[in-house]
Amino acid sequence: xxxxxxxxxxxxxxxxxxxxxxxxxxxxxxxxxxxxxxxxxxxxxxxxxxxxxxxxxxxxxxxxxxxxxxxxxxxxxxxxxxxxxxxxxxxxxxxxxxxxxxxxxxxxxxxxxxxxxxxxxxxxxxxxxxxxxxxxxxxxxxxxxxxxxxxxxxxxxxxxxxxxxxxxxxxxxxxxxxxxxxxxxxxxxxxx
Amino acid sequence: xxxxxxxxxxxxxxxxxxxxxxxxxxxxxxxxxxxxxxxxxxxxxxxxxxxxxxxxxxxxxxxxxxxxxxxxxxxxxxxxxxxxxxxxxxxxxxxxxxxxxxxxxxxxxxxxxxxxxxxxxxxxxxxxxxxxxxxxxxxxxxxxxxxxxxxxxxxxxxxxxxxxxxxxxxxxxxxxxxxxxxxxxxxxxxxxxxxxxxxxxxxxxxxxxxxxxxxxxxxxxxxxxxxxxxxxxxxxxxxxxxxxxxxxxxxxxxxxxxxxxxxxxxxxxxxxxxxxxxxxxxxxxxxxxxxxxxxxxxxxxxxxxxxxxxxxxxxxxxxxxxxxxxxxxxxxxxxxxxxxxxxxxxxxxxxxxxxxxxxxxxxxxxxxxxxxxxxxxxxxxxxxxxxxx
Numbered sequence: 001x002x003x004x005x006x007x008x009x010x011x012x013x014x015x016x017x018x019x020x021x022x023x024x025x026x027x028x029x030x031x032x033x034x035x036x037x038x039x040x041x042x043x044x045x046x047x048x049x050x051x052x053x054x055x056x057x058x059x060x061x062x063x064x065x066x067x068x069x070x071x072x073x074x075x076x077x078x079x080x081x082x083x084x085x086x087x088x089x090x091x092x093x094x095x096x097x098x099x100x101x102x103x104x105x106x107x108x109x110x111x112x113x114x115x116x117x118x119x120x121x122x123x124x125x126x127x128x129x130x131x132x133x134x135x136x137x138x139x140x141x142x143x144x145x146x147x148x149x150x151x152x153x154x155x156x157x158x159x160x161x162x163x164x165x166x167x168x169x170x171x172x173x174x175x176x177x178x179x180x181x182x183x184x185x186x187x188x189x190x191x192x
Numbered sequence: 193x194x195x196x197x198x199x200x201x202x203x204x205x206x207x208x209x210x211x212x213x214x215x216x217x218x219x220x221x222x223x224x225x226x227x228x229x230x231x232x233x234x235x236x237x238x239x240x241x242x243x244x245x246x247x248x249x250x251x252x253x254x255x256x257x258x259x260x261x262x263x264x265x266x267x268x269x270x271x272x273x274x275x276x277x278x279x280x281x282x283x284x285x286x287x288x289x290x291x292x293x294x295x296x297x298x299x300x301x302x303x304x305x306x307x308x309x310x311x312x313x314x315x316x317x318x319x320x321x322x323x324x325x326x327x328x329x330x331x332x333x334x335x336x337x338x339x340x341x342x343x344x345x346x347x348x349x350x351x352x353x354x355x356x357x358x359x360x361x362x363x364x365x366x367x368x369x370x371x372x373x374x375x376x377x378x379x380x381x382x383x384x385x386x387x388x389x390x391x392x393x394x395x396x397x398x399x400x401x402x403x404x405x406x407x408x409x410x411x412x413x414x415x416x417x418x419x420x421x422x423x424x425x426x427x428x429x430x431x432x433x434x435x436x437x438x439x440x441x442x443x444x445x446x447x448x449x450x451x452x453x454x455x456x457x458x459x460x461x462x463x464x465x466x467x468x469x470x471x472x473x474x475x476x477x478x479x480x481x482x483x484x485x486x487x488x489x490x491x492x493x494x495x496x497x498x499x500x501x502x503x504x505x506x507x508x509x510x511x512x513x514x515x516x517x518x519x520x521x522x523x524x525x526x527x528x529x530x531x532x533x534x535x536x537x538x539x540x541x542x543x544x545x546x547x548x549x550x551x552x553x554x555x556x557x558x559x560x561x562x563x564x565x566x567x568x569x570x571x572x573x574x575x576x577x578x579x580x581x
Contacts, residue, residue, distance in 0.1 A: 009202070011569045135552075135573030137417035142395050142549035147422025152377070152401030153544050158535050 012125040016071040019078065019121055022114075023062030030055025042092050042104030050088070057081055075122045082115040194581070195249045195332030196560040201239035202568075204561045209249060212328060212336035217264025220340035222274060226353040227330045228253040229560070229577045230278075230361055231387050232454075232502045234568050236320070240455060240478070241504050243305070243321035252278035252318040253360045254330025255353060267341040274344035276330060276337055277529030278361040280316035283342030294526035299339060301325040314526065331560060333581040345533045348541070354548035355540055357578065358392070363547050364532040366392025366452070369500035370400055371532075372523040373448035380404040382437060382446035382490070383423065384483045386414035388550050388576045389500055390452035391421060395545060397450075398422040406440060408433055410458065413573040417550070437490050445492035454501025455479035462486075464509065471508070478505030485511055493518040500527075550576045557581040 010018075030037050034051035038044065043051070061081065064074040089111060093104030143150045195209045212221055230253050235241050255275040258268050268274065281288050285297035299316035300306050306313040306323050316338070319329015328336065337344055347356045366389050373381060381397040383390050386409035397405045398421065407418035410429040418425050426436045437446060457465060457480045464482055471477035487497050488511050497520055515522065539545045552575045555563050563577045 006202075009565065133573065135413040135416070137413055137552075137573075137575070138420050140417050140549040141420045141422075142391075142546050143398075143421070144543050144546075147395075147398055147420070150395075150398055150422070150544070151403075152399070154396070154399035154535075154539055155401055157539060157542060157544055 012121060012128050013071065015117075015121045016065055016075060016125065019075070019118060020062045020065030020071075023058045023065060023078065025062075027055040027058030027060075027062060030058060040103065041089055041107040042100045042102070043089065044092070044100060054081075054085065072122060072125055075118055075125065078118045079115065079122065082111060082118055086111050086115065193333040194557060195328075196251065196557065196564075196579075197246075198236060198244050198248045198250050199246050202237060202565075204237065204250065204564045206558050206560055209247070209328075209332070212334050214260060214262045215336065216338060217262040218339050218341050219262040220258050220265055220268050220337045220344070221260040222254075222256040222276065222335050222337060222344075223259045224254055224256040224330055224333055224335055224581050226255055226357045227251050227332075227557070227579050227581070228357055228360075228362075229331070229563060229567050229579065231389060232320070233564075235454075235456065235502060235504065237564050237568055238456065241321050241323075242309075243302075243323035243326075245322060245326075248319065248321075248326070249328040249332050250319045251329035251331030252320055253357060253362065254318070254335055255347070255357050255360060256335065259334070262340070265341045268344065268346075273347050273349060274337075275347055275356055275359045275533070276318070276335065277343045277345070277359075277364075277533065278317055278320075279343070279526060279529050280318065280325065280327065280338055281342055281530065282339050288342070291528055291531050293343075293528040293530050299325065301327070317526075331557065331579060333557070343530060345530075345537065347537065351540060352548070354551055354578065355546055356537075358388075358547045358550070359529075359533050359536055359540075361527065361529065362388045362550075362576075363392050363536055364529045365389050365500050365527040366394075367396045367532050367536060368525075368527045369393045369450045369452065369498045370396035370402075372498040373397070373450065373496050375400045375402045375448065377401050378403050379447040380406065380441050381448045381450065382406045382408065382487075383418075383450045383452055384408050384487065385452035385501065386411060386418045386425075387452060390450075391417055391550050391575070392547070393450050393452050393500060394418055394421045394423045397448075399539070399545065402448075404440065406437065406446065411570060414575055417575060420549075433486065434490060441492070445490050446495065447492050448496045448498065449487040449491045451483045451487055451497070451499045451501045453483045454499075455481070455503045455505075455507075457482040467509070468507075477508055479503050479507040481507035481510060485509065488514050488518075488520065491518065491520055494520070496521045496523065499524040502526075551578050553577045555579055 030051050034048040038047045038051050061077050065071050089104050089107050093101050193211050197205050197207050199205055258270055258272040261268050279294045280299040281293040281296040282298040287295045287297050294315050296315035300313045302322050302325055303313035316325030316327055318327050370393050379402050381402045383393050386407050394405050405423045407423040408426045408428055409415055410427050415425040426433055468480035557579045560579055566574050567577050
């Protein structure tokens, strides 16, 4: 199975969690190595505070994605963050030197890819939520009568001399042995 | 023959494998008529259980017809219709003689490996990693059954496969979980999870006479099935489990708690489940024991915790202080299937329980790989999948 097929078959929540971990990883790098990150993205020097702020945002967003039962708002937050990052790097690519523009161009391409993944995750999540029908299994009781009339029925049915059932009053813990069970004599349990 | 084989995380394939052979005089070969995907197969599918090898045949919920019998097997004959318990047991060792079939001392072919991990060996299981013997599983056209004069349950022809198949695992597992609770007529039993094992645990608790049964999950379709079985339900995504349990028990907490979730608890809004996620990702913890923690916290002092859900390795932040000081009893274990099958077969035969209610999807064995995804992702209201070779 190639990566495209894997991506297609990946559950939306799994994709969201993967993006959450990615967010935390990227955030950690931005927090710990702001200068290197800024240079790699073509932002140049003197942007450490900005990069660290982005890193903190990424980490918080990632944790929220991992914690949340409903990741959609946090995925939208990621998309918004992607927009901010694209704007910041894009401005630099527009106005910087040639080498800066090259680095910023690569960073823009990577950011665009990540943004596409974020948008895909949101869309798949929404599609899944809207498409998932809730089945009503209210008729699947498994009992011949309403459940409230079945209370204790097994104790009554199994408690006869030919089909001994033990109740779990034994100090050795509960056991239940029936006719022809392949368990030898001597097993603990109070037979009723 | 054709079988479903494990090839890695989220990679199950329908492929051709060698036909099984009689390897021991006590063996039998069965032609599989029905098999099922179990929730614990999903732990393999998610690669949460160690010891799997590429090409391993999956499946441990199987029934069929005997087509070949070893020379030393006097219990079975060709043509018998049998359900095969997922735990392989010899019937002769000290544990089997004590009724503790899931810790049979002889059936695990990889005792040393298992002992290294667990301290002592447990029983062999079908299609459940090389830690449990590396036996080929029953999601296949044919299955070799070792110690076939002990485990397999002969079943009558007038009951359908759908009524009988779950004697192999999930029905006795739910039943054992309830029996372990020592249910009294005044008891409130809380069941975490609303999957197939939980559904049977709910019905077992009702049949054993619990005053009130409460089911905790977040999938409305499964909760509707739990209500049909007599449970009051709590959707943990919409309401506080703690508040609702207190409300339903006059603030005393449930007397008995059943964990039918296990090692892959759903990530909820609780801080501890996020913590488990982080630790698991950093390989500092293998299991996510959110349910276990919550049970210890909410259970009434002096109560019983019954763990039916599968755990595979290590977990931390277990509140042992609460466990000890509240005087809780913890009961666990893979299911000692043959201990319960006769009684359960009697209940089915007398019409008191029809286990087929849990089946939501039936498919050809060839569609197994897709059904793993459907079941795992809980798509299309999927609760239980039965496969037909």
